[in-house]
Amino acid sequence: MRATFPHMGNLHISLKAMLQHLGVEVVTPPSCSKKTLNLGVKYGPEFACLPMKLNLGNFLEAYEMGADTVIMAGGCGPCRFGYYAQIEHAILKDIGCNMELIVLEPPSRYIFELTGKIKQITGNKPLWQVIQAICYGYQKARALDEVEIAAFKSRPREMAAGLTDAACRKALKLIDRAISWREIVEARKIAGKTMAGIPVDKDRAVLKVGIVGEIYTLLEPFTNLNLETRLGYLGVEVDRSIYLSEWVNDHLFMGLIKGLRSRKEASIAAHPYLRHFVGGHGQETIGNAINYARAGYDGIIQVFPFTCMPEIVAETILPVVSADFGIPVMTLIVDEHTGEAGVMTRLEAFVDLLARKKEMKEAL
Amino acid sequence: MPLKIGIPRALLYYYYYPMWKVYFRELGAEVVLSSFSTKGLLDKGLKCAVDEVCLPVKIAYGHVLDLLDKVDMIFMPRLVSVEKHEYICPKFLGFPDMVRCLDKLPPLIDVNINLYRKKWDAHNAVTKVGRLISGNYINIYTAYLRARKIQKIYFRLLHLGLTPDDALAILEDRVKKRPAQEAKEFTVALIGHPYNIYDRHISMNMIGRLSRMGAAVVTAERLPEKTVRSYAARLPKKLFWTLGQRMIGAAFHYLERPDICGIVHVAAFGCGPDSMTGELIERYARAAGMPFLNLTLDEHTGEAGIMTRLEAFLDMVRWRNMAAVGM
Numbered sequence A: 001m002r003a004t005f006p007h008m009g010n011l012h013i014s015l016k017a018m019l020q021h022l023g024v025e026v027v028t029p030p031s032c033s034k035k036t037l038n039l040g041v042k043y044g045p046e047f048a049c050l051p052m053k054l055n056l057g058n059f060l061e062a063y064e065m066g067a068d069t070v071i072m073a074g075g076c077g078p079c080r081f082g083y084y085a086q087i088e089h090a091i092l093k094d095i096g097c098n099m100e101l102i103v104l105e106p107p108s109r110y111i112f113e114l115t116g117k118i119k120q121i122t123g124n125k126p127l128w129q130v131i132q133a134i135c136y137g138y139q140k141a142r143a144l145d146e147v148e149i150a151a152f153k154s155r156p157r158e159m160a161a162g163l164t165d166a167a168c169r170k171a172l173k174l175i176d177r178a179i180s181w182r183e184i185v186e187a188r189k190i191a192g193k194t195m196a197g198i199p200v201d202k203d204r205a206v207l208k209v210g211i212v213g214e215i216y217t218l219l220e221p222f223t224n225l226n227l228e229t230r231l232g233y234l235g236v237e238v239d240r241s242i243y244l245s246e247w248v249n250d251h252l253f254m255g256l257i258k259g260l261r262s263r264k265e266a267s268i269a270a271h272p273y274l275r276h277f278v279g280g281h282g283q284e285t286i287g288n289a290i291n292y293a294r295a296g297y298d299g300i301i302q303v304f305p306f307t308c309m310p311e312i313v314a315e316t317i318l319p320v321v322s323a324d325f326g327i328p329v330m331t332l333i334v335d336e337h338t339g340e341a342g343v344m345t346r347l348e349a350f351v352d353l354l355a356r357k358k359e360m361k362e363a364l
Numbered sequence B: 001m002p003l004k005i006g007i008p009r010a011l012l013y014y015y016y017y018p019m020w021k022v023y024f025r026e027l028g029a030e031v032v033l034s035s036f037s038t039k040g041l042l043d044k045g046l047k048c049a050v051d052e053v054c055l056p057v058k059i060a061y062g063h064v065l066d067l068l069d070k071v072d073m074i075f076m077p078r079l080v081s082v083e084k085h086e087y088i089c090p091k092f093l094g095f096p097d098m099v100r101c102l103d104k105l106p107p108l109i110d111v112n113i114n115l116y117r118k119k120w121d122a123h124n125a126v127t128k129v130g131r132l133i134s135g136n137y138i139n140i141y142t143a144y145l146r147a148r149k150i151q152k153i154y155f156r157l158l159h160l161g162l163t164p165d166d167a168l169a170i171l172e173d174r175v176k177k178r179p180a181q182e183a184k185e186f187t188v189a190l191i192g193h194p195y196n197i198y199d200r201h202i203s204m205n206m207i208g209r210l211s212r213m214g215a216a217v218v219t220a221e222r223l224p225e226k227t228v229r230s231y232a233a234r235l236p237k238k239l240f241w242t243l244g245q246r247m248i249g250a251a252f253h254y255l256e257r258p259d260i261c262g263i264v265h266v267a268a269f270g271c272g273p274d275s276m277t278g279e280l281i282e283r284y285a286r287a288a289g290m291p292f293l294n295l296t297l298d299e300h301t302g303e304a305g306i307m308t309r310l311e312a313f314l315d316m317v318r319w320r321n322m323a324a325v326g327m
């Protein structure tokens, strides 16, 4: 078996560690690119949401590299994601890509099915090894998030443009290479030091923007046109409402690990405005926007793929939140037609607005 | 003065209105419906809704706005789930909260209807609504029983092939004598969300026009739940959208019926469930060699374009039929 999986930001580093620890041969698809997207657009349903098209592109590219099995997560609604895998499979079959598909459905209802699938992937590895692999993957996810968070802070303050990006690349490579527990812990430490060592101007005044929205477009920089990096260069410190490890904790560990931000907090904050979950991360978008406003952020950017249903619900409600808390909100909707120039202009205008608003506040 | 409860003529009005109406009437409230969908009503909705929402939700906004000064409360349950382990759509989950952002809104009755875990949970929601109007539990319960009875009759009428409008007319005793329907050349299946195909403005009266063009029309609502579900069960994984399930099941059923000559699928632009179920239906239709037409509607859709495509489709079906009998 040569297994592949869809990309979502740095997820591949984590997943590869897990699968390789279980002795599975892994084919990591090339990072999402224009080519990936074009493949997805060509073969995917016209009105499918962007993540699904990119998934499909990933699979096709991995197939060319010799992958024969796709590992995919499932779901039980209400959003489209839970049915991606089945449609993708039908499409792959149609175009003659004979790949096997292993869909990991959430364990709430089909726990035995899940363990069965894991067995199918790992070929009967003992349970402790599976658990160990998950811990490895999780540890890496944490390390990756720490690097990103450090980068968000240092990018707007770096002494020379590009220092943060270089450090980031180095740190990620280090984490990716670690294969034993000791190495991962060590890599996490060195990565932390590398990031802390970036020369920065500590006193530089920066704007703070919280980024909320649909998880895939938040975590996959290709889809949001490197939003976070661009903002960093515009002198904005960003925070993102969902990190990889938080998602893993909420979805795979049922929130077992405490001390991380969880969905619950966000949904409590959202309650006066959106009183029910709406699938995806719609309720979290509202809740996190409120939390950012309370924490004194200067602005909020919502990102989501065109036609994303939960985020459209949130988009409708965000203006009220924006008015109530006096915090500007920008909505960035992305799809295969999104152009870089247009996004850049809008971002610059938004950052300008925030800067002026801040100046005015400080002048008072 | 009895309490005036407004019901928007939108979304699942097309399924549940008879039940809601009888329930509120029995409890002594007056039910006020919004007007029929029109261009003007849609325009009102467009002003308040964000661009990205689908057409049926935009028109639902229009219906809510239409009720603003006419009623004391608006009934807008949060339809989370009407079947075990299924949902309707994320937008249904959020709709009451989306509407609450509007100005000058009368109080909303936005109880959660959530049968995701067990069917009995409907009962609690119904009682909760009843308590807003009446303090008498026995009244509430009998009203509920009557409402359910009417609902059963209504669904039976739909299964007989009546449109929601006609079925309602029978229930409300306002049927006029109509000329007998002449026999049609052939039958096509019209598959789409009920609030799209039965809303005459959204669908541009597609059912009526197809019929005038010589085609008899069957829809998913024509089939009993059991049939729909058994056909939908052919999918590799159960769909978690109740309406999607109905559309898929019906499409699969009609694909096998020799008397059905074509399938017209009506989708709302930007609709999440439709993008998936539409894709599935198209695949199966193609495999079965069934003529298939997909129409995607939004507020910019031109009527002329749709009609031309419908006509062309019917012509194609006609030719196929003639070729089949060897003419």
Ligand code: SF4
Pocket (backbone or CB within 6 Å): A049, A050, A051, A079, A080, A081, A082, A214, A216, A279, A280, A281, A305, A307, A308, A309, A310, A311, B272
């Ligand atoms: S949350 Fe948005 S992007 Fe994800 S499956 Fe749902 S509609 Fe698609």
Ligand code: SF4
Pocket (backbone or CB within 6 Å): A309, B054, B055, B056, B057, B088, B089, B090, B091, B092, B193, B268, B270, B271, B272, B273, B274
């Ligand atoms: S099911 Fe489709 S048409 Fe209906 S509300 Fe949801 S997105 Fe809109």
